[in-house]
Amino acid sequence: MLIVLVTGLAIGSLYAMMGLVYNVMYSTSKVLSMTTGHLAMLGAVFGAWFMGGLGWPIWLGLPAAAAVGAAFGLLTDVVAIRRVITRSNEHLWLLSTLAVATMVQQAVGLWWGTEPRPFPRLVPQDPAGALDQKYWLPIVLVLLMAAGLGLFYRKTMFGKVFVAMSEDAFAARARGIATNRVRAMSYVISGALGAVAGFATGQLTYAFFAVGTLLTLNGFVALAVGGLGSNMGALVGGWALGIISMVASHYFGGEYQQTIAIGLLMLALLVRPQGIFGTRQVRAV
Amino acid sequence: MTASSPWRGALPRLAGGLALILLPLVVSNQYHLHLASLIGAFWILVAGLNLVVGYTGQLSVGHVGLLAIGSYTFAILAGKHGWDPILTTVVAGLVCGLCGFLVGLPSLRLPEFYFAMSTLAFGLIVTELAVARTELTGGGVGLPAPFFPGPLGTPSGFYWLILAAAGLVTWLTWNVTRFMWGRSLVAIRDSPVAAASVGVPVFRAKLTVFVFSGVTAGVAGALFSSLQSYITPDTFHFELSLFFFVSIIIGGRGSILGPFVGTAVLTALPELVAPLAKLGTFFYGLLLLLVVLLVPEGVGRLVQRVIAALRPPVVEHHAIRPDLDRLRAALRAGARR
Numbered sequence: 001m002l003i004v005l006v007t008g009l010a011i012g013s014l015y016a017m018m019g020l021v022y023n024v025m026y027s028t029s030k031v032l033s034m035t036t037g038h039l040a041m042l043g044a045v046f047g048a049w050f051m052g053g054l055g056w057p058i059w060l061g062l063p064a065a066a067a068v069g070a071a072f073g074l075l076t077d078v079v080a081i082r083r084v085i086t087r088s089n090e091h092l093w094l095l096s097t098l099a100v101a102t103m104v105q106q107a108v109g110l111w112w113g114t115e116p117r118p119f120p121r122l123v124p125q126d127p128a129g130a131l132d133q134k135y136w137l138p139i140v141l142v143l144l145m146a147a148g149l150g151l152f153y154r155k156t157m158f159g160k161v162f163v164a165m166s167e168d169a170f171a172a173r174a175r176g177i178a179t180n181r182v183r184a185m186s187y188v189i190s191g192a193l194g195a196v197a198g199f200a201t202g203q204l205t206y207a208f209f210a211v212g213t214l215l216t217l218n219g220f221v222a223l224a225v226g227g228l229g230s231n232m233g234a235l236v237g238g239w240a241l242g243i244i245s246m247v248a249s250h251y252f253g254g255e256y257q258q259t260i261a262i263g264l265l266m267l268a269l270l271v272r273p274q275g276i277f278g279t280r281q282v283r284a285v
Numbered sequence: 286m287t288a289s290s291p292w293r294g295a296l297p298r299l300a301g302g303l304a305l306i307l308l309p310l311v312v313s314n315q316y317h318l319h320l321a322s323l324i325g326a327f328w329i330l331v332a333g334l335n336l337v338v339g340y341t342g343q344l345s346v347g348h349v350g351l352l353a354i355g356s357y358t359f360a361i362l363a364g365k366h367g368w369d370p371i372l373t374t375v376v377a378g379l380v381c382g383l384c385g386f387l388v389g390l391p392s393l394r395l396p397e398f399y400f401a402m403s404t405l406a407f408g409l410i411v412t413e414l415a416v417a418r419t420e421l422t423g424g425g426v427g428l429p430a431p432f433f434p435g436p437l438g439t440p441s442g443f444y445w446l447i448l449a450a451a452g453l454v455t456w457l458t459w460n461v462t463r464f465m466w467g468r469s470l471v472a473i474r475d476s477p478v479a480a481a482s483v484g485v486p487v488f489r490a491k492l493t494v495f496v497f498s499g500v501t502a503g504v505a506g507a508l509f510s511s512l513q514s515y516i517t518p519d520t521f522h523f524e525l526s527l528f529f530f531v532s533i534i535i536g537g538r539g540s541i542l543g544p545f546v547g548t549a550v551l552t553a554l555p556e557l558v559a560p561l562a563k564l565g566t567f568f569y570g571l572l573l574l575l576v577v578l579l580v581p582e583g584v585g586r587l588v589q590r591v592i593a594a595l596r597p598p599v600v601e602h603h604a605i606r607p608d609l610d611r612l613r614a615a616l617r618a619g620a621r622r
Contacts, residue, residue, distance in 0.1 A: 087581070094398060096573075255413055255414070
């Protein structure tokens with residue numbers, strides 16, 4: 001039972017990190033990108049390639065995987081967001097990010113192969129059951145990430161610009177903020193964070209090309225339950241989702257994970273549409 | 286496709302329909318006929334989905350789930366329990382309509398991205414359950430699906446059956462889009478708030494259309510499984526859903542011919558051009574991206590625009606001739622009063 005809880009917490013941490021990545025992109029562009037989960041997939045696949053295939057040490061492999069994620073984040077912004085977001089509010093960004101997500105998934109599938117491959121161990125540690133590194137790495141990382149983002153938003157000039165843009169991008173632009181450049185920056189940051197998240201959880205998810213869609217979905221469920229735009233909500237939602245789905249699949253069998261996740265989402269949206277930590281949106285008239 | 290005269294452009298439509306009916310007599314290659322039947326089965330689903338995605342603007346990316354339910358209903362009832370295949374096709378449509386209702390009831394209330402995510406999740410859940418409920422669906426091994434009896438079991442007979450069903454569905458959707466219903470759907474797509482303010486029952490219209498698309502998906506699923514003759518959960522991968530979605534977006538939202546051409550081209554191209562088959566879904570993603578970036582209205586609209594640019598504009602002369610007799614009569618009547 002302990003191992004079930006710890007697994008749930010670790011997987012939930014991955015979902016929570018996906019929620020944080022959603023939030024970083026959402027803050028500057030009001031876009032929920034379908035590529036979110038694929039960032040983690042890239043981190044895991046490239047991490048496995050750099051460290052397992054090419055035999056690089058971790059101090060080289062981790063920054064390199066993060067750089068791949070950051071580059072893909074920038075690419076997403078340039079290709080799928082920049083031109084689309086200036087158009088009317090027809091939600092074209094949903095289609096363009098879906099297209100980019102599909103392309104990256106298939107490209108990785110063609111290049112890397114469609115079988116999941118093992119991810120190398122990151123820290124020298126003997127296999128230790130519930131205290132193994134594949135469980136505590138994501139849990140520690142999500143706390144670091146949430147705390148780091150909190151500090152970034154509150155203490156740095158750049159972070160305050162992010163907050164300003166999330167409040168009102170138009171007003172921020174009027175105050176002389178280069179909104180296009182800030183948005184690109186947020187996509188780079190989110191790409192790096194997503195790739196690091198995938199890198200740290202690689203030993204749980206394996207280096208598998210198709211894991212992205214599931215993470216996009218589950219990260220979104222975590223965020224919707226916790227409250228869109230709230231980092232605290234992403235943490236709580238992610239952990240709740242991870243633990244509930246793990247405990248439930250322990251009792252009912254692992255085949256029903258998605259069913260449980262979406263059931264949780266529907267329940268949460270029925271009871272509290274704006275999420276636990278979300279703020280109520282004004283009606284769009 | 287104007288509402289004013291349904292007979293405008295009837296000739297090319299009749300010719301196209303006749304060509305489709307005569308196709309099995311012309312095509313000697315069995316594989317090409319199978320491909321044509323496959324396009325027809327997919328089109329039955331896409332025609333229904335087109336009302337949801339193209340007209341109402343609800344981005345449902347999970348219709349593969351409904352297709353799977355239709356297919357399994359057919360394979361289980363007609364295959365395992367020996368029901369009459371034609372009756373089972375109708376039952377599959379009804380079952381999927383019910384599923385569409387149950388899915389649409391909560392998810393259609395959600396905003397755009399939430400709705401897309403719920404339908405995505407629905408598609409994944411159905412595949413998950415198809416693998417899990419081994420005693421019902423055969424699990425990963427799959428199920429055989431029976432052929433239709435008698436002359437309908439032959440390749441050309443089955444093609445004609447699919448053609449008849451596709452024609453019926455196309456006619457239904459065409460009727461919906463031409464009249465008040467279609468207008469209200471377009472209004473919901475362009476601005477739900479404005480549509481609600483002029484008395485369009487937004488939620489009920491969305492739900493009705495979604496249920497209809499469920500029925501067509503069920504019928505398509507039944508025909509699809511009989512066409513494939515064997516179904517496994519792997520048949521209904523998420524990329525298939527993307528394929529339906531992309532053929533509508535590429536063909537052009539708010540048209541019927543566009544998505545039809547999109548379905549036909551996207552089904553046939555990877556089969557006929559070998560290098561594209563290897564790229565597969567990557568190619569769909571690339572097409573979707575290009576269309577969204579370059580022609581968000583769809584290729585159909587682009588073609589219309591090119592035709593309009595090539596054809597010299599018709600200048601009509603309106604000579605204004607006052608009807609002097611009536612004017613005189615009116616003046617006289619006014620003077621008398």
